[in-house]
Amino acid sequence: xxxxxxxxxxxxxxxxxxxxxxxxxxxxxxxxxxxxxxxxxxxxxxxxxxxxxxxxxxxxxxxxxxxxxxxxxxxxxxxxxxxxxxxxxxxxx
Amino acid sequence: xxxxxxxxxxxxxxxxxxxxxxxxxxxxxxxxxxxxxxxxxxxxxxxxxxxxxxxxxxxxxxxxxxxxxxxxxxxxxxxxxxxxxxxxxxxxxxxxxxxxxxxxxxxxxxxxxxxxxxxxxxxxxxxxxxxxxxxxxxxxxxxxxxxxxxxxxxxxxxxxxxxxxxxxxxxxxxxxxxxxxxxxxxxxxxxxxxxxxxxxxxxxxxxxxxxxxxxxxxxxxxxxxxxxxxxxxxxxxxxxxxxxxxxxxxxxxxxxxxxxxxxxxxxxxxxxxxxxxxxxxxxxxxxxxxxxxxxxxxxxxxxxxxxxxxxxxxxxxxxxxxxxxxxxxxxxxxxxxxxxxxxxxxxxxxxxxxxxxxxxxxxxxxxxxxxxxxxxxxxxxxxxxxxxxxxxxxxxxxxxxxxxxxxxxxxxxxxxxxxxxxxxxxxxxxxxxxxxxxxxxxxxxxxxxxxxxxxxxxxxxxxxxxxxxxxxxxxxxxxxxxxxxxxxxxxxxxxxxxxxxxxxxxxxxxxxxxxxxxxxxxxxxxxx
Numbered sequence: 001x002x003x004x005x006x007x008x009x010x011x012x013x014x015x016x017x018x019x020x021x022x023x024x025x026x027x028x029x030x031x032x033x034x035x036x037x038x039x040x041x042x043x044x045x046x047x048x049x050x051x052x053x054x055x056x057x058x059x060x061x062x063x064x065x066x067x068x069x070x071x072x073x074x075x076x077x078x079x080x081x082x083x084x085x086x087x088x089x090x091x092x093x
Numbered sequence: 094x095x096x097x098x099x100x101x102x103x104x105x106x107x108x109x110x111x112x113x114x115x116x117x118x119x120x121x122x123x124x125x126x127x128x129x130x131x132x133x134x135x136x137x138x139x140x141x142x143x144x145x146x147x148x149x150x151x152x153x154x155x156x157x158x159x160x161x162x163x164x165x166x167x168x169x170x171x172x173x174x175x176x177x178x179x180x181x182x183x184x185x186x187x188x189x190x191x192x193x194x195x196x197x198x199x200x201x202x203x204x205x206x207x208x209x210x211x212x213x214x215x216x217x218x219x220x221x222x223x224x225x226x227x228x229x230x231x232x233x234x235x236x237x238x239x240x241x242x243x244x245x246x247x248x249x250x251x252x253x254x255x256x257x258x259x260x261x262x263x264x265x266x267x268x269x270x271x272x273x274x275x276x277x278x279x280x281x282x283x284x285x286x287x288x289x290x291x292x293x294x295x296x297x298x299x300x301x302x303x304x305x306x307x308x309x310x311x312x313x314x315x316x317x318x319x320x321x322x323x324x325x326x327x328x329x330x331x332x333x334x335x336x337x338x339x340x341x342x343x344x345x346x347x348x349x350x351x352x353x354x355x356x357x358x359x360x361x362x363x364x365x366x367x368x369x370x371x372x373x374x375x376x377x378x379x380x381x382x383x384x385x386x387x388x389x390x391x392x393x394x395x396x397x398x399x400x401x402x403x404x405x406x407x408x409x410x411x412x413x414x415x416x417x418x419x420x421x422x423x424x425x426x427x428x429x430x431x432x433x434x435x436x437x438x439x440x441x442x443x444x445x446x447x448x449x450x451x452x453x454x455x456x457x458x459x460x461x462x463x464x465x466x467x468x469x470x471x472x473x474x475x476x477x478x479x480x481x482x483x484x485x486x487x488x489x490x491x492x493x494x495x496x497x498x499x500x501x502x503x504x505x506x507x508x509x510x511x512x513x514x515x516x517x518x519x520x521x522x523x524x525x526x527x528x529x530x531x532x533x534x535x536x537x538x539x540x541x542x543x544x545x546x547x548x549x550x551x552x553x554x555x556x557x558x559x560x561x562x563x564x565x566x567x568x569x570x571x572x573x574x575x576x577x578x579x580x581x582x583x584x585x586x587x588x589x590x591x592x593x594x595x596x597x598x599x600x601x602x603x604x605x606x607x608x609x610x611x612x613x614x615x616x617x618x619x620x621x
Binding site: 046047048057072090 | 449450468476478
């Protein structure tokens with residue numbers, strides 16, 4: 001009986017630790033999100049919401065990256081080699 | 094617990110041997126046995142323990158034979174009790190903890206009602222009816238010892254006070270530990286009450302009353318604990334007569350005979366207990382080696398065991414519910430449900446996030462989130478860089494002059510923006526104030542809100558994008574005096590100035606998608 005109790009307590013303790021860790025990480029994640037960055041002070045956003053927004057934001061970032069890379073490649077294709085080299089050097093900075 | 098167990102055992106012993114602990118102990122090594130028996134009762138929560146006990150009983154059979162000679166009933170008791178001693182000690186603390194729970198649930202009163210009805214119906218000899226046949230058998234078979242037992246009973250009467258005390262203690266225990274199976278507790282309480290009466294009456298009226306009391310006690314004990322061994326014998330002939338009367342009375346209640354007891358037990362106890370009864374019977378049948386007495390005793394004991402097990406069942410149920418935490422458990426269940434839902438949602442999104450993050454094989458949530466954060470940062474940086482590159486790119490495009498004009502205005506207003514981040518106002522909201530700062534010059538109105546994603550195939554959009562991206566980059570060529578802060582840009586792009594200049598000069602012909610307003614602004618700037 002007591003063993004069971006102590007075991008559950010222990011497990012809850014370990015899960016509490018990881019829970020705290022994850023909460024910190026989610027807070028960090030939240031601060032990276034432009035939509036949730038401002039609401040951080042007013043009210044606590046649920047972890048699920050943060051994760052959802054993170055997913056959406058990452059998708060947006062992916063799209064952005066794709067668009068930008070497309071445009072860049074287009075631009076690079078349209079520009080002479082000197083300027084392309086310049087841009088490449090800028091991008092690889 | 095200790096109190097309780099010893100008391101109970103003593104009662105049984107008293108019933109069995111019609112003697113107090115001292116005589117019994119001297120006769121046999123029952124002291125530990127009694128405790129064991131109690132242990133069996135209390136500790137029946139764990140079925141394993143029960144099984145062990147039974148096994149022990151089997152093993153112990155041979156050893157118990159000698160005591161039989163003197164006391165026919167005790168041997169089975171010994172068998173039961175001795176082996177479980179270790180268990181008793183092992184589980185003592187836990188038992189105490191359980192016992193202290195004040196559970197007075199009425200759920201488990203079904204047995205108690207039955208018992209009570211029988212008891213109340215014929216308090217003097219109601220249970221005796223059930224025991225009657227058995228007792229008679231015992232008397233017939235074990236006639237010789239009767240005299241001794243009577244003697245012992247007298248001794249018991251002499252020693253009555255301690256018994257009363259024990260009963261009191263048992264009562265106290267019962268009240269203090271209601272978590273024990275309901276029926277037994279009440280039984281014990283009645284028990285004690287009767288005993289107290291008995292003691293009082295004994296002191297007043299003397300021996301005859303004592304015999305009555307003994308009979309009562311024995312009957313009660315038999316009914317409740319199903320241990321009906323030698324009490325009848327102890328009571329003596331008068332007790333037998335009384336019992337016969339009692340049997341007549343009780344016949345209505347119980348129907349008469351040992352089988353009645355069994356029936357009562359079956360009805361009282363739930364189905365599981367009935368199963369247990371069956372198992373116990375099988376065990377008992379195996380054990381039926383001794384004489385008829387022992388068989389009868391075994392039967393009785395069997396019944397008692399069944400009752401005990403039923404009690405234990407009740408106790409188990411009570412202890413499960415009865416941690417006083419039924420509400421808490423319910424709330425915990427609700428909480429668990431909602432928590433599980435929340436967790437499921439989070440896990441689901443975690444999985445989605447994991448799919449979005451390349452090369453994320455981490456199963457650990459924390460490391461996965463870490464990776465997600467890093468990945469997001471890297472993505473943002475990448476977009477910064479790419480937009481910077483895009484910003485650099487427009488310089489080569491025709492129509493750059495507009496940016497140059499705007500850049501000039503900005504440069505006039507704000508000569509020292511952080512160079513590395515200036516080109517990407519949309520990327521870093523912290524840099525947002527930049528357009529507002531340029532507003533007085535009229536160039537800020539040109540900046541549209543950042544719009545991602547932009548389709549590169551759309552030239553006008555691309556144009557606007559470029560506009561957003563690099564207002565400052567276009568600055569240096571036209572107004573070198575303001576470009577000191579942007580030296581790094583010039584250094585980085587040594588080839589830029591000429592095209593800018595060219596484009597600026599050739600602005601009218603090269604402008605592709607510039608709006609009239611922009612052109613006006615540009616003209617103004619160029620003029621200025």
